[in-house]
Amino acid sequence: MLSPLANLTYRHLFAAQVLSLLGTGLATVALGLLAFDLAGADAGAVLGTALAIKMIAYVGIAPVAGAFVHLVPRRSLLVALDLLRAAVALALPFVTEIWQVYVLIFVLQTGSAAFTPTFQATIPDILPEEAEYTKALSLSRLAYDLEALASPAIAAALLGLVGFHWLFAGNALGFVASAALVLTVVLPSPKPPATQEGAWGRITRGARIYLATPRLRGLLALNVTVAMAGAMVIVNTVVIVRVGFGLGAAELGWTLAAYGAGSMVAALAVPRLLDGVMTDRTAMMAGAGLLVAGLLLGLLVPSWSMLLPLWMLLGFGNGLVLTPSGRLLRRSAHAGDRPALFAAQFALSHACWLIAYPVAGRFGAMAGMPATFLILVVLGAMGLVAAILLWPRDDAAEVEHIHDRLPPGHAHLGDVSPDPTGAVRHSHAFVIDDLHQRWPR
Incomplete structure (x- = not known):
């Protein structure tokens, strides 16, 4: 489970992720207190708007950033985005004024929208x-879950000693530490996209690859199910x-901790499950299916003691x-297209x-x-059913397909001979690119 940490580059990037997440968790608590300080009883409306700005x-x-990140060295980009977010914090x-909060949140989350996919697309090149x-994916999931558990506790301890404004300083410190760790490693050079397109083509390329790939269409449907279950937990x-x-605040904390603990158990189990026991699908x-079943069981929960295992x-x-x-x-993509796809x-x-x-x-x-x-x-069940229909059970890496528009002798075809109709049939690891714009039936 911990073997990726033997890689120096990944170890430093993982530490940068953890510190950045802890700082963000502190800022989440501070933002709620700041909203109350500025808006009083209307703090919920302020936070709701800030959350909507974050999602927008x-x-x-993210797609705009993913289209052009290859133009800047990855290390320089990640460090610059960390420092931008530190300055905002x-x-x-x-x-x-409340409008100032909205502007700064937009700038902060714009930095995150560029940073996170770039960071995620770098890890496959390192490992x-x-x-x-x-x-590494399991470790990343654990980092998110541990942040959800640790940040509120750390914030509560700090608030007993200092005012909530100092939590923003903790957030900035996390971003600066993240930047310092990124500076200590050499990251793979960004590979140029597999094609030369205009600005709009680059911006939409990731989404076009995503929506043309059956397994990713299934992933999008699963994202619907995850969002419906997660929103129930986070909002309600x-x-x-x-x-x-x-019940009181302590029981609320334990309930959210149960949800985080369940996610951590899954993250620990996934490497073993995917090592010959289960396929990704x-x-x-x-x-x-567990998410849909859990939401359905939510209709029947009679007590808090039953809510805890359900949230887990x-x-x-x-x-x-x-x-x-x-x-x-x-x-599902060539290395040059991964940033856009992530x-x-x-x-x-x-x-x-x-x-x-x-x-x-x-x-x-x-x-x-x-x-x-x-x-x-x-809604969650609709997402699951759509995923089952969109993501074929037989999702082989290599797919046999036909090229009927490439000229004989094209480098992609190698020495494969055309059939009597003039088409060339061959098989290889299939991804959407300029030579393969549609998934074979």
Whole structure:
């Protein structure tokens, strides 16, 4: 499980990720307190708008960044984005108007929308062996889950000693430390895209590859299921625990911890499951099935003691779907197209969350928790059924296909001879590119 950390470059990048995540977690707590300081009882509306701005930045900026990251050395880009985010974090304590919060959040999340897909697309180049890359994906998932557990506790401890504005300084320190760690390693040079296209073609290339690849169309449908279950947890846990069961902040913390623990167990289990026990498709479909089943069981939960294992089940399903997703992206594009493809996944998955958050929040406020569980079950089940239909069970790496437009002797065809119709049939690891613009039937 820990063997990828033997690679010096990956070890430093993983440490940079952990420090950056911890800083972001501190800022999440501080942002809530800042919103209350500026808006009082309307703090929820301010945070809701800030969350919407975050998602809009992710959906709109990530594809643009993914199209042009190859023009800048990766290390320089990642360091510059870390320093940009650090500067924004340091500016947040000094805002006096709500609109200033919105502007700074947009700049901060624009930096994240460029940083995260670039970081994710770098890891397959550092760890080319699939087994090691799978373990790295599990470590990354663990980092996210540990941040969700550790950051609130660290923030609570710090708030007993200093004002909440200093939490933004902790966020900035995390970004600066991340930049310093990135500077200590040499990253692979970004490979140019596999084609020369105009600006719009580059911006949309990742999404075109994504939507033309059956396994990735299935992944998009699974993202819908993940978003519906995750939004229920993130948006409505506080309502269920505090209002539904009449419990306090400690029980709320334990409930969210149960969800994180379930996801961590999945992250630890995925490398073993994918080592000859399950295929990516089987594991991810099973995870989505657990999410749908968990939402359905939410209609029947009578007490907090039953909510804890249910939230752990949802966390496990979440981890089982999300942890292997990088493997699908890695095998679905040439190295030069990976940044654009990871950016497309980043944008499209967050578009699902942009829909799921208001659905969970609005239905929860207007119709109550049973109706909210029910609507999210329906939407999550639709995502699972779509994934089963869109992602073929026989998802072989090498696909036999026909070229009927390439001239004889083309370098891609090698010494394969055409059949009597003039078409050339051959087989290789298939990805969408300029020579293969449609998936074979």
